[in-house]
Amino acid sequence: MAGTGKSTISRTIARELAEKTRLAASFFFTRGKKDVSHSRMFFTTIAAQLAISLPVLRTSISDAIDNNTHIFEQGPREQWNQLILNPLRNAPTQSIQLVVVIDALDECDSMEDIQLILLLLEEAKDLDTVRIKIFLTSRPEIPIFDGFRQLSGEAYRDFILHNIPLDTVNADISTFFLQKLSPLKAKHGLATPWPDEQTVEQLVERAAGLFIYAATTLRFIRDGIHDPEEQLSLVLTTTKSSLSATEHLDGIYTTLLQHSVLGRRGYQECEQLAEWFRQVVGSIVVMFNTMPARNLAQLLQISFNLVSRTLNSLRSVLHVPENESQAVRLFHLSFRDFLQDSERCSDSRFQIDEKERHTSLFRRCMSHISQLQENMCDLWGPGVLVTEIPNDLIQNSIAPHVQYACRYWLDHWRLGNPLAVEQDIKTIRQFLEQHFLHWLEGLSLIGEVSNGAHMLIALEEILSVSCNAH
Numbered sequence: 001m002a003g004t005g006k007s008t009i010s011r012t013i014a015r016e017l018a019e020k021t022r023l024a025a026s027f028f029f030t031r032g033k034k035d036v037s038h039s040r041m042f043f044t045t046i047a048a049q050l051a052i053s054l055p056v057l058r059t060s061i062s063d064a065i066d067n068n069t070h071i072f073e074q075g076p077r078e079q080w081n082q083l084i085l086n087p088l089r090n091a092p093t094q095s096i097q098l099v100v101v102i103d104a105l106d107e108c109d110s111m112e113d114i115q116l117i118l119l120l121l122e123e124a125k126d127l128d129t130v131r132i133k134i135f136l137t138s139r140p141e142i143p144i145f146d147g148f149r150q151l152s153g154e155a156y157r158d159f160i161l162h163n164i165p166l167d168t169v170n171a172d173i174s175t176f177f178l179q180k181l182s183p184l185k186a187k188h189g190l191a192t193p194w195p196d197e198q199t200v201e202q203l204v205e206r207a208a209g210l211f212i213y214a215a216t217t218l219r220f221i222r223d224g225i226h227d228p229e230e231q232l233s234l235v236l237t238t239t240k241s242s243l244s245a246t247e248h249l250d251g252i253y254t255t256l257l258q259h260s261v262l263g264r265r266g267y268q269e270c271e272q273l274a275e276w277f278r279q280v281v282g283s284i285v286v287m288f289n290t291m292p293a294r295n296l297a298q299l300l301q302i303s304f305n306l307v308s309r310t311l312n313s314l315r316s317v318l319h320v321p322e323n324e325s326q327a328v329r330l331f332h333l334s335f336r337d338f339l340q341d342s343e344r345c346s347d348s349r350f351q352i353d354e355k356e357r358h359t360s361l362f363r364r365c366m367s368h369i370s371q372l373q374e375n376m377c378d379l380w381g382p383g384v385l386v387t388e389i390p391n392d393l394i395q396n397s398i399a400p401h402v403q404y405a406c407r408y409w410l411d412h413w414r415l416g417n418p419l420a421v422e423q424d425i426k427t428i429r430q431f432l433e434q435h436f437l438h439w440l441e442g443l444s445l446i447g448e449v450s451n452g453a454h455m456l457i458a459l460e461e462i463l464s465v466s467c468n469a470h
Contacts, residue, residue: 024098024132025049031107031333037288039076039113046100047083054098054130060087073450076113080120088130097131105136107333111143118147122155162209169209176211177203180218184228195232202236206252208245212332213252219316219331220256234259249334250344253317257350260313273310274349280310282352283361284318285336286415288408290327291400293320299364299401359416359424365409366427368402372438377445386444394445406442410455418462425463 025046030036051058064082065071071082108114124132138144140160148156177200185194195203207213221231238255261277262270283300284290291299297307311320311328317335320328330336338344339352377389377397398406413424431439443452 022097022099024053024100026101026103028103029105029107031109037107038109039117042108042117043076043079043083044072047079047087050084050087054091054094056091056094057087060090076116077120080123085120085123088124088127088132091129093129094131097133100132100134102134102136105138106141106144114143115147115150118144119150122151125155166209170204170207173207173209173211173214174200174204176214177218181221181228184222188228190229194229199232199236206235206248208248210245210249212334213245213249215331216249216252216256216316216335220252220260223260223316246344250338250346253335253338254345254347254350256314256316258347260316261310261350270349276306276310277350278352278357279360280307281314281318281339282357284328284330285339285352286354286357286412287361287404288411289404290329291404292324292326293328294324295400295404296328298399299361299368299404301364301367355416358412359421362409362412362416362424363427365405365412366431368405369409369431369439369442370435372402372406372435372442374438374441376438376441386447389445398442398445402442403446406439406446407448407451410459414458414462428459428463 026049027042027045028036035041047061051061061083064087068074068078068082071079105114105117108117121134121136124134140162148158177195181195184190203214203217207217217235220235221228223231234255235252238251257277261273265273279300279302280296283296293307293311294304297304300307311318314320317331318328319331339350340354342348342351345351377393379389413428418424440449440452443449
């Protein structure tokens, strides 16, 4: 097993393995994206891919599902044993070596599940019929280290990218800048050579071994709106070369926010732009699932033009698709970490108060849920199975932002300040009295009833604390 390292490298590894027909399965955890931010679909996804890459497993996996139709609702251990480990044990001996790639395990939203996944994966080392290796990447966080410490020494080898000699990393970053900036020279009629050797050295020095600094700086320089020479000059004049790697990254984030969001506008306009930034980008930072800009505007109950204007000024740090049906997302989680840390984000206009954003999103969600009605899909009669309802009818009847509200309103309230505002508790009780059944109908239509049950249990616990407190 591979140990901790830089998560994004596994995508390249996965492609190379696929070309050699050795890649058996892969799963890329991504915090904030519905189906890949938790472990509930991890083992079922791996099992489905194994059935495709190793056809001799198909019958065993299919039989396991037939014998336990509730396996998809059960925990990681049951899914691992029944869908993966047992089929591999019972498979005919294979000469090929299979590789499973797991990217960014640290972005799984449950620390307990992370450690359980590691313990379960270790059992693959005892397989006699199939040779399987697991390439796993993660940030070097304490729960990950603790999970590896529980494994036997022969079960894994770790490879820490931070231990690569800095000269090697700097050479790669230098090549990156030269190759990516060179096309701008001809496009904008810049002097040759551009950038010169000394400028590249300065950029590499500021990157301090961080590729995310290099990538963010590149997007800032070639944003397509401003002159690349002026953008490059801003990068070099607003940060000192003596800063640490994190300080350099924070410096480029601060520079691009002040320059791209605020520019040279007056005080009043800057304050308004900063407020829109905190509302729009702050919501993206704390949301549990990504969504297109238009749906985000609907969720926040603000104009699409305002959201679009805010997002378009931040293409250096946000992926804003030209296709409006695709979700907006952060390029890198370091930007989220920066905005939520008041010590790192020195400009208070851009600091994101996590509790405040969660509370605001909770109230928006409750506003949408309060508009739910009976028989949202205008069904032809009682007793209709959800499987009989066309998916496009459900999607047209329950907009994506309303689906999000149904699924995550409690999570936002819980992570806000749930017992601080009596009016919020009153809103929830009013919802339970007037729209509870409508909400259940909505959850049923979007396939989230089981999550609804967990939400009710959590809600009961929080409200009981509130009653005891009063």
